[in-house]
Amino acid sequence: MAPRNPFKPTFGVTPPLLVGRDALIDEFVEALEDGPGAAGRATLYTGARGSGKTVMLNAVEGAAKQLGWLVISETASRGLVDRISRQHLPPLLRTFDPDAVKKRLTGITGPLQVGGLTWTAVEQHAAEAGLRNQISLLTDLLREHETGLLITLDEIHAGVIEELRELAVAIQHAFREERQLAFAGAGLKLAIADILNDEVLTFLRRAERHEIGTVGLDDVRRALKEPIVAHGRAVTDDALAEMAAGTHGYPFLIQLVGAQTWRVRATARDISLADARLGVANALRRLGSLVHEPALAGASDVDKTFLFAMSQDDGPSRMADIASRLGVDAGYASVYRARLIAAELVSPAKRGYVDFTLPYLREYLREHATADVPTESL
Ligand SMILES: Nc1ncnc2c1ncn2[C@@H]1O[C@H](COP(=O)(O)OP(=O)(O)OP(=O)(O)O)[C@@H](O)[C@H]1O
Ligand SMILES: [Mg+2]
Structure with a gap:
């Protein structure tokens, strides 16, 4: 029988050997060990599609678990706060001594009918306490074990800004109260940039930001x-x-x-x-x-025209050439340059030049040029 193919060409699936990320993982682990207040306790990973953001989150989750931390792993889609406070947080209480949980829960939510109380009832009671209270409860219990709670959030984008704010308020309180809580998030650079100006999301603005890119x-x-x-x-x-x-x-x-x-x-x-x-x-x-x-799905027609113009070059494109191919002035071209850089389709190369971020996008565009773009617009 043929040996099994070890490679995992699937998004979000941890590779057989993760390379080039040790320093970043170590940095995150240090932030967990350094205690509340360490800058890296809120970390954001940005990068182009397929650069390894989800796998990076998986890796820091694994490292946190090795330190005995509890982990909640979520994706920034609608219902996120509800899922954290109703589906993830309550069952984590089961890791603790039931009497200790009941005692603390009563302190937060008012008297529980103790005696013969099932875990299901305790979890339900906890879920009613809301996000911030539950984080307090859990991190109080964790403090005695000298570990903490890590929340990771993948695919961050502005579409769920209301819920991100709710989560942010809870996390910011926990940080202020010096609780053993850490946060790691990931998203495309443009999506992250969209939300960083939100005034409620201060902890995200102050978060350590790392660009996940190619490996050597x-x-x-x-x-x-x-x-x-x-x-x-x-x-x-x-x-x-x-x-x-x-x-x-x-x-x-x-x-x-x-x-x-x-x-x-x-x-x-x-x-x-x-x-x-x-x-x-x-x-x-x-x-x-x-x-x-x-x-390319999110790129506008002008974005695409710009990219097609770049694909005529065999290496990095000179901005002046792009502007002249497009028949526009340098200012207009630079607006699109900035948009495409933020969208991680284009990267700044040597001064006055840009290049494609994704490998083989040039070749792909050349193959698709005639089908997709009216050549007279170039
Ligand atoms: N450091 C690495 N070493 C080897 N393989 C990796 C590494 N990082 C990611 N991969 C592989 O690359 C692929 C893409 O990784 P991942 O799904 O994490 O990307 P992503 O940035 O989250 O993409 P998307 O933007 O689509 O969500 C996966 O098959 C993964 O196994
Ligand atoms: Mg991903």
Whole structure:
């Protein structure tokens, strides 16, 4: 039987080997150890689609659990506050001594009919206490165990700003009361920028912000080779170099190239250069529908025209050239440049130049240019 393909080219799924994030994970762990008031106790990870934000949250959750912390992992979609206060928080009380919970709960919510009280009833009583009270209750109990509560929130965006405010008020109170609480959030840079100006969300504004980006080639090679070897196969040096180069350090491509190359000859022991070439080509064919298409979904027609104009260049594009291709002045072009940088489609390159953020977007646009854009608008 062929050995199992170790790679995980699926969004939100932890890879067989997570590379290039140790420093960030350590930093977060230090903030947990440093105690209330440490800046990193509110951390935001931003990055383009497929850069590894969700996996980063998974990693800090894992690290927190190893320290004995309780973890609530949520996504910023409607109903978020209700889910935290009704579905996540109450069951966490079960980790504690029932008498201690009842005693403290009574202190917060008024007398409980003690004696023969089931956990279900205790949880229900707790859920009625609301978000802030429950966080107080839980962190009081946790203090005795010298651990805390980590709340993570993925896919942060302005669409749920009301609920983010509710959560923020509760978290800010807990921070002020020096409770053992930490928060880690993730989202696209543009989505995060949208909410940072909100006056209620001060803790998010003060949060440590980290951009999650590409990883170095040494790390890419490790992320490819170690799982291959651990799963009973081998890879030649030239094949590994070909695979690594094909990823451009982009985390999603590490998994996609790995998975596609693996399956070229899944029963052979060695992964050859020919396998790697085919694997990379197959991976790139899938990248359009998995990454480029969704990434472009939010772009306006002008945004796209700008991107198509960039795709005429083989490397970074000179802003002056883009403006002249678009037939607009430099000021107008720079407004769109800023929008596209915020949307993480474009990155500033050397002075006066821009480049694509996502690997192979240039090639994708070239292939789709005739279908999607009236050429006279360029
Ligand atoms: N540091 C890493 N090393 C190896 N593989 C990684 C790394 N980070 C992420 N991956 C892989 O990349 C893919 C994308 O990761 P993830 O889903 O976390 O991205 P994301 O930034 O949350 O994307 P989205 O914006 O779509 O939510 C997954 O297949 C994951 O296993
Ligand atoms: Mg994600």
